[in-house]
Amino acid sequence: xxxxxxxxxxxxxxxxxxxxxxxxxxxxxxxxxxxxxxxxxxxxxxxxxxxxxxxxxxxxxxxxxxxxxxxxxxxxxxxxxxxxxxxxxxxxxxxxxxxxxxxxxxxxxxxxxxxxxxxxxxxxxxxxxxxxxxxxxxxxxxxxxxxxxxxxxxxxxxxxxxxxxxxxxxxxxxxxxxxxxxxxxxx
Numbered sequence: 001x002x003x004x005x006x007x008x009x010x011x012x013x014x015x016x017x018x019x020x021x022x023x024x025x026x027x028x029x030x031x032x033x034x035x036x037x038x039x040x041x042x043x044x045x046x047x048x049x050x051x052x053x054x055x056x057x058x059x060x061x062x063x064x065x066x067x068x069x070x071x072x073x074x075x076x077x078x079x080x081x082x083x084x085x086x087x088x089x090x091x092x093x094x095x096x097x098x099x100x101x102x103x104x105x106x107x108x109x110x111x112x113x114x115x116x117x118x119x120x121x122x123x124x125x126x127x128x129x130x131x132x133x134x135x136x137x138x139x140x141x142x143x144x145x146x147x148x149x150x151x152x153x154x155x156x157x158x159x160x161x162x163x164x165x166x167x168x169x170x171x172x173x174x175x176x177x178x179x180x181x182x183x184x185x186x187x
Contacts, residue, residue, distance in 0.1 A: 005081035005103030006186050011088040011156045012109035013140060015116040015123070017166040017173060018086055021109050024177055025084040028187070033078055034086040035071040035093065038062070052125075056143065056151065059089070063149035068092030076100045082186075089143070089151040094159045107180075108160030111167045113137060 008025060010018045026032050039059040040050050048054045062070050072093035075085060079101060088094060088106065097104045111119075117136045143151040157163075162180055166173050181187045 004185075005101070006184065007079055007081075007083045007085060007097070007101050007104045009085045009088045009094065009097055009104060009106045010109060011094075011106060011153070011160065013111075013116060013153055013157070014136075014143070015119040016109045016111045017119075017164075018109045020166075020170060020173065021107070021164065021177060022084050022086045024174055028181070030082050030084040031080060032084055032086070033075055035059075035075060035089070036087040038071050038074050060147075060150045063090065063092075068148045069096035072096035072100070089153055089156055090148075091152060091155050091159055092148065094156060105161040105184075106156075106159055108157045108163040109166055110157065110163060111165065113140075115167050 008030065010022060012018050022032055022034075036055065036059075039055050039062065042062060043050055043054050043058040046058070048058065059071065066073070068090050069092040071090075072085075072088070073096055076096070079085070081103070085097065088097070094106055097106075113133065113136070117133045120136060140153075144154045145152065164173060164176050164180070178187065
């Protein structure tokens with residue numbers, strides 16, 4: 001492993017496996033951060049719940065008031081030289097992290113809609129649309145607007161430096177992540 005900084009940003013659609021990848025990176029010595037933590041902190045300070053709908057609304061408000069990169073700018077002071085930043089959902093956040101950090105790379109994690117829907121059902125997280133694939137896809141469409149101050153998951157995923165397709169097992173995902181880390185000199 002080299003001493004060069006490596007900050008891995010994670011993006012991708014709901015239930016694609018970003019949290020699993022983040023946990024794998026944490027087990028390899030990466031310090032964990034999430035833009036969602038910034039949003040959760042803000043929502044709780046306003047007396048809101050941390051359900052998905054409140055978090056989306058709060059995150060969008062923070063971006064409207066502070067600009068599209070506001071969440072990334074708030075997390076920059078918390079970052080060191082070997083970190084993972086989860087929940088990147090706006091292209092301006094990617095840009096702010098690329099400009100503000102040496103060694104930043106964006107890792108997209110994705111899977112088919114059917115696989116992601118089943119994962120959402122299985123995990124039973126509050127706010128996940130689990131009443132059918134159509135409802136799941138409709139909720140996802142709401143997170144892909146064109147407003148620069150809202151979530152733009154598809155546009156953000158397109159900015160990825162690397163993409164892990166996560167339609168298989170956790171072992172396969174871990175193997176692919178290890179191969180990427182080895183290629184980056186980060187194992």
